[in-house]
Amino acid sequence: MFSYIKKLQYPINIKNPNPKAAAIIISQYGGPDGELGASLRYLSQRYSMPYPELKGLLTDIGVEELGHLEMIGTMVHQLTRNLTEKQIEENPAFAGYFVDHTVGVYPTSASGSPWNAAGMQVKGDPIADINEDLAAEQKARVTYDNILRLVDDPDIIEPIKFLREREIVHYQRFGEGLRVITDKLDSKNYYMTNPAFDK
Numbered sequence: 001m002f003s004y005i006k007k008l009q010y011p012i013n014i015k016n017p018n019p020k021a022a023a024i025i026i027s028q029y030g031g032p033d034g035e036l037g038a039s040l041r042y043l044s045q046r047y048s049m050p051y052p053e054l055k056g057l058l059t060d061i062g063v064e065e066l067g068h069l070e071m072i073g074t075m076v077h078q079l080t081r082n083l084t085e086k087q088i089e090e091n092p093a094f095a096g097y098f099v100d101h102t103v104g105v106y107p108t109s110a111s112g113s114p115w116n117a118a119g120m121q122v123k124g125d126p127i128a129d130i131n132e133d134l135a136a137e138q139k140a141r142v143t144y145d146n147i148l149r150l151v152d153d154p155d156i157i158e159p160i161k162f163l164r165e166r167e168i169v170h171y172q173r174f175g176e177g178l179r180v181i182t183d184k185l186d187s188k189n190y191y192m193t194n195p196a197f198d199k
Contacts, residue, residue: 002063009067010162014078014155019087019094021151022079023110026097028147028163029072030107030115033139039065041120041136048124048196051184054177058133061170068163073105075159125194130178137171 028034042062049055080094080103088098096112107115121132144164151157185195 002066008071008074009064010071010159012071012074012078012155012159014075014153016153016155017081017083017087018079018151018153018156019083019091019098021153021156022076023091023093023097024147024150025072025079025156025160026076026105026108027110028140028143029069029076029105031109031111031113031143032119033136033143034107034109034115035065035069035072035140036107036115037117037120038136038140039063039069040117041122042133044120044122045129045133048122049126049129050196051126051180054126054130054180057173057177061133061173064166064170068166071159071163075156076105077103079156124196126181126196127178130174130181133174134171134178137167137174141167141171 030036039062042058042065046055046058046062049058083103088095093110097106097108100106109115120136121129123129123132141164144160144167147160148157148164151160181195
């Protein structure tokens, strides 16, 4: 069970509409390395995780990623509310999105591919899953790095920098989690057994 606090993890107050920025930031909503996939990955992986402290870690980070999804959705909404037809016409990267979704927040990548579960992995093996999570956090950080290279509005930059920093923290936490797994296994055979399945 989750408790919902009606407050964003980091304040977002974007004053200027910017369909070009919205068209790239949407990737962290529904793109291949975005917050939707991350939250579902971690919240799904926790069921087969045999170690309570790592089940808790996956739950904590998975729920936090839902908060990040809300932040990205808020940013896209604020960047696209009050757009004029001229602003839409002048931004072909956003115009296609507008045709399909008007200014609704829809899970898609910056390249226009809608979100699907094929981009996330739940293997049911603690070592495989945590390594997947380490890679996912790094890919999300790189996506935030790329967004920061393409935007110049401080109202966008500051929350994106916050989200980027959280990816680094998650990466560090998953690194600690991998150490917990390997410390609990027999170092001579931990690549030959799945502690979530082989008893």
